[in-house]
Amino acid sequence: MTWSHSSQPSLLGVQDIFPAICAVCARRSHGLAYGTKLGEPVWWLCDFCVYTSAMKVSEMNTMKLNQFEIMAMEHAAKETVEDVLDAIFQQLWGAGIKSLEDMNGANYKTVLSSVAGSDDYKTAVQKILLTYSNQIRKDVQTQAIPF
Numbered sequence: 001m002t003w004s005h006s007s008q009p010s011l012l013g014v015q016d017i018f019p020a021i022c023a024v025c026a027r028r029s030h031g032l033a034y035g036t037k038l039g040e041p042v043w044w045l046c047d048f049c050v051y052t053s054a055m056k057v058s059e060m061n062t063m064k065l066n067q068f069e070i071m072a073m074e075h076a077a078k079e080t081v082e083d084v085l086d087a088i089f090q091q092l093w094g095a096g097i098k099s100l101e102d103m104n105g106a107n108y109k110t111v112l113s114s115v116a117g118s119d120d121y122k123t124a125v126q127k128i129l130l131t132y133s134n135q136i137r138k139d140v141q142t143q144a145i146p147f
């Protein structure tokens, strides 16, 4: 069963009458839903996940879905570690910290704050999330579990 609603769904973490997270890839849903069983809550989907992905996920057991999630997280970690480190090193360098001996309790908290607020780090985190969701979507469609 698939239907749509006309209002824009909320962002992640915001309570609304419509669910906000895609049941397949964890991105923001966009008004398409998949009904698993009569009387059960529907699964909302994003613009990128399709009915067949929801159908495949609904037929998986927890262990198989966990494997898809682990594979997608490992892929995202591998693909984005350089972006995260670059964002951190840029802030360290900008704060004049060029070796671990230059780090102390006072500048550590300042660097943490500047990393968390930097555009490079925010871009890296966004890349992690997108890499994860793109990978799990691809793996679900291809049923790419290596066992």
Ligand SMILES: [Zn+2]
Pocket (backbone or CB within 6 Å): 022, 023, 024, 025, 026, 027, 045, 046, 047, 048, 049, 137
């Ligand atoms: Zn999705």
